[in-house]
Every structure is written in structure tokens, then in C-alpha cells.
Amino acid sequence: MCQAVAALLGPYAEVALHDPDTDRVLEIWNPMTSRRAGDPSLLGELDDLEPSAHDVFGPYEKLLTDGRRLSSVSAVLRDDLGKPSAVLCINLDRTPLDQAAALLSAFGAPTVERPEPLFEQDWSERIQNIIGDYVRETGRPVERLTRQDRLTVLGRLDEARVFAVRRAAPVVAGALRVSRSTVYGLLSELREPAPKSRRADA
Structure with a gap:
């Protein structure tokens, strides 16, 4: 499933699968940072998450060190007993969208008065x-x-x-x-x- 999402949205989406038991990255597709499989996930306590979100959180904004903005979604995947078995994170690079919006805005808004x-x-x-x-x-x-x-x-x-x-x-x-x-x-x-x-x- 992760590979399918990465193929659909790549190269503008990073898909990461985390192991909550070991707090490690299980696998990562289209990485946008230096993170690799086996690196610490640094997820924090899943029990502290808002229960009304029904295990799906976002979209929320994240920033990369190069200034790019990401729209991110995280989902807690549970086993048959309701225990978290994995955490799926999808980070979408907003750069193409922001550039397109700026281009359309420039076309749509006159910048000088018309020479009457x-x-x-x-x-x-x-x-x-x-x-x-x-x-x-x-x-x-x-x-x-x-x-x-x-x-x-x-x-x-x-x-x-x-x-x-x-x-x-x-x-x-x-x-x-x-x-x-x-x-x-x-x-x-x-x-x-x-x-x-x-x-x-x-």
C-alpha cells in the first residue's frame, strides 16, 4: 500500500512506515530527508493522541530545512486486538502547488493601470x-x-x-x-x- 501511494504521488510525496514497538522507521519511500529504514522514529506516546481523530491525523503543516512546506497526514494502523502495529506518514511537498498558485495569481491580477x-x-x-x-x-x-x-x-x-x-x-x-x-x-x-x-x- 505504501509503495502504491508513493508511486501515485511521487516524486512529491514521502511515505514512511514506522514501528511503534521499536520506535524505528520500518521503510521509507521517496525520502525527502536523510532518514532511512532503521532510524529512530521519535513518535512519542501514541496514547496521548486525540481519540476523536479515529487514528487519522491531518493534514498538518511541516517544514523542511530547505524551506519547503509539506502537507502531512499520519495514520495509526492497529491489529485485531486494537494495538498499534504501525504508523503510516505521508508528507506531500507543496512546492509545485505553491508555484502554480503564484503563477495563476500573477496572470489573474493586473499590476498596472490600463493606458486609457x-x-x-x-x-x-x-x-x-x-x-x-x-x-x-x-x-x-x-x-x-x-x-x-x-x-x-x-x-x-x-x-x-x-x-x-x-x-x-x-x-x-x-x-x-x-x-x-x-x-x-x-x-x-x-x-x-x-x-x-x-x-x-x-
Whole structure:
């Protein structure tokens, strides 16, 4: 079993099997330190372990002398009489995970402000930004926007003077995934002045 775990997680996992009776390392796979089979285990008193853990402890953090962080799990293996017969320890090197997390974080977070002068005339990007902001704001994808949602989005696009560009309407229709006639109809409704209320006769 230990060899199978080491083969699956190697070379990033050290698997050690300890003998609690002799307090010695029985065997070790993918060693990350100078420990070898026969070395002292230095396990301590197993009777002092928290019983509610049901003989499985972790994951907890350990550090190597070279600064690498490990996520570790220890399990007490018992015989038919309930006596500890071995202690299994698996130490997973977190370095690849930490490096991947740092790489993804660097990609995902802009580090400088966008040079706005380059995008002042990019009306297509303005369309994407306004619609994308509304989708994030409401939590509804474009396909599930209601008629009122589309009116709100078109209102924001109109305020941003997107429709002053002659070719904007087809691009907006594609971004909202509706027909061009739908965009024109909603835009006409949006721009239609509200009817004046009739004054009551004195």
C-alpha cells in the first residue's frame, strides 16, 4: 500500500512506515530527508493522541530545512486486538502547488493601470465592458437577461454614446444574443418620451 501511494504521488510525496514497538522507521519511500529504514522514529506516546481523530491525523503543516512546506497526514494502523502495529506518514511537498498558485495569481491580477488613451476610441470594447459589468452585477448570463435587463443595458450603452457609431447596433445585438430588430425596437422604446400627464379640469 505504501509503495502504491508513493508511486501515485511521487516524486512529491514521502511515505514512511514506522514501528511503534521499536520506535524505528520500518521503510521509507521517496525520502525527502536523510532518514532511512532503521532510524529512530521519535513518535512519542501514541496514547496521548486525540481519540476523536479515529487514528487519522491531518493534514498538518511541516517544514523542511530547505524551506519547503509539506502537507502531512499520519495514520495509526492497529491489529485485531486494537494495538498499534504501525504508523503510516505521508508528507506531500507543496512546492509545485505553491508555484502554480503564484503563477495563476500573477496572470489573474493586473499590476498596472490600463493606458486609457489607447482605448478611448474602442467602442467595441466599451460594449463588452458595459454588458460584462451588468452581467457580473446581476449574476445572470446574457442568455437569461430579461426585457427590462436589456432596456437597462441599452440605456447604459446609449449614455456612453455607443450608438453614435453607425455600426454599433449589430455588434450590440451580437453581444446580447438578440436580433438587430430587437435592439432597434428596445432602443426606440427607451428613447420615446414619456407621455405627459393630463391636467385635471379645474
